[in-house]
Amino acid sequence: MPELRLHTREGFEAMGEGLLYSDKSLTANFPKEESYSSAWSRESVSLQEFSLLLPQKVRYFLTPFVAIENSEASEVSSFQKEMGPFTQANLLDYEEDQIQEAIFRIRTSLSVLCRELANRLLSLFHDAKEEEVSINIDSLRNFYSFFQLNPKLKCPTISLTPENDIYASWKGEQNRLFSVYFLPCGGVRFVVFKPNDRHPEQQIRLSGTATSDILMETVASYGIWDWISE
Amino acid sequence: MKGDRIPDQHHIARYCKATQAPGGEIQATAFMLRREEESLSVNWLEFLRCPNRESEVAELQRMFGQKLSRVGRNARMAILNVGVMRETVLQGSPDARNLAALHAPELNDPSHSGIYNLKQDDDLIAELIRQTIIDTQPAQKERLL
Numbered sequence: 327m328p329e330l331r332l333h334t335r336e337g338f339e340a341m342g343e344g345l346l347y348s349d350k351s352l353t354a355n356f357p358k359e360e361s362y363s364s365a366w367s368r369e370s371v372s373l374q375e376f377s378l379l380l381p382q383k384v385r386y387f388l389t390p391f392v393a394i395e396n397s398e399a400s401e402v403s404s405f406q407k408e409m410g411p412f413t414q415a416n417l418l419d420y421e422e423d424q425i426q427e428a429i430f431r432i433r434t435s436l437s438v439l440c441r442e443l444a445n446r447l448l449s450l451f452h453d454a455k456e457e458e459v460s461i462n463i464d465s466l467r468n469f470y471s472f473f474q475l476n477p478k479l480k481c482p483t484i485s486l487t488p489e490n491d492i493y494a495s496w497k498g499e500q501n502r503l504f505s506v507y508f509l510p511c512g513g514v515r516f517v518v519f520k521p522n523d524r525h526p527e528q529q530i531r532l533s534g535t536a537t538s539d540i541l542m543e544t545v546a547s548y549g550i551w552d553w554i555s556e
Numbered sequence: 557m558k559g560d561r562i563p564d565q566h567h568i569a570r571y572c573k574a575t576q577a578p579g580g581e582i583q584a585t586a587f588m589l590r591r592e593e594e595s596l597s598v599n600w601l602e603f604l605r606c607p608n609r610e611s612e613v614a615e616l617q618r619m620f621g622q623k624l625s626r627v628g629r630n631a632r633m634a635i636l637n638v639g640v641m642r643e644t645v646l647q648g649s650p651d652a653r654n655l656a657a658l659h660a661p662e663l664n665d666p667s668h669s670g671i672y673n674l675k676q677d678d679d680l681i682a683e684l685i686r687q688t689i690i691d692t693q694p695a696q697k698e699r700l701l
Contacts, residue, residue, distance in 0.1 A: 334670065407619075446578065448577055450578060451577065453573075453574035453578070453630060454575050456574065456626075456627070456628050456629070457573055457574065457575060457626070457628055459575070483578055483579075483581065483583060484578060485575060485576050485577070485578055485585040485586075486573075486575035486576065486581040486585060486674055487585045487590075488585070488588050488589065488590040488593075489590070489591065490575075493583065493584070493585045495583060495584070500698045501687075504682060505584060505679065505683060507679055515677060515679050516679075517584075517679050517680045517683050519683065529648075529683075531648055531650070531652075531680060532680075533650075533679055542690040
């Protein structure tokens with residue numbers, strides 16, 4: 327699974343032709359890949375060509391607010407000339423664009439799991455938009471990092487917490503449950519329900535906190551990996 | 557009356573946003589408190605004095621439509637038995653949490669009630685409550701084409 331690189335020029339160029347469709351492609355055509363397979367193909371298009379073709383909304387890649395790591399002074403100044411003062415509406419648009427791009431990145435990863443994950447996230451994105459809220463981008467990054475480290479996991483059910491953070495849940499036989507709350511800071515809270523093998527009428531329930539990079543090690547002794555991975 | 561304890565044999569309904577019920581399946585996130593919340597909002601079904609569950613659901617759908625600025629197309633309502641929910645949490649939570657379901661009427665929502673004694677990071681309890689859902693219904697009245 328490739329690394330999630332939201333802010334780099336390389337990441338921008340790597341998106342290829344698919345980005346020409348901008349959010350319209352994501353929102354209208356995303357799950358129907360068979361019908362629009364050509365829309366996802368990658369062709370070599372230069373950054374300059376992209377910049378001319380893109381609608382203003384997706385030119386955020388060149389803004390000082392997102393291109394922190396690799397931006398150049400000339401790009402920043404051209405943005406300022408073209409876009410005018412930065413408003414609250416700009417900020418909301420920017421956050422929405424970031425989420426869509428993150429989902430797009432997951433979608434264009436090679437594994438089947440990533441496609442299913444992206445479809446579920448896109449559905450969540452649409453539902454959130456209808457509720458006039460937005461997925462917390464830092465929680466989404468934390469979630470994606472976890473999947474990068476654990477690429478063989480089955481696709482969980484994904485929902486949003488009241489704070490708009492990502493909550494992933496795997497449910498198995500005999501009321502097995504593993505749920506993870508992906509906090510924006512990189513931390514996680516988790517819940518485990520599992521059968522008590524010695525006392526079948528009982529269930530073992532526990533919860534805890536960790537960071538997403540050591541979560542699977544932390545819960546290893548509860549045999550979770552066996553039923554949430556492929 | 558405000559503060560009345562809802563009897564254990566009675567039922568409550570919880571409005572669940574679409575983002576808390578992906579694919580129509582209600583998740584534990586529907587039973588988590590927002591940062592500033594003191595209790596989890598629910599509606600007391602028996603208080604509505606409707607002849608059956610169907611009409612209780614219809615009445616709540618009508619009320620959600622009036623009270624909320626927007627009822628999502630995919631939003632659901634979870635129906636729970638108060639006693640089962642309380643007992644499950646009491647037996648299953650590490651601190652034997654004793655939840656209380658209390659009537660908290662509002663001007664435009666007389667059956668409004670709350671589940672009290674929850675905390676903001678009670679993910680395990682939210683999962684326990686989710687396990688006691690006995691029925692789910694659309695939060696929005698189905699529109700005829």
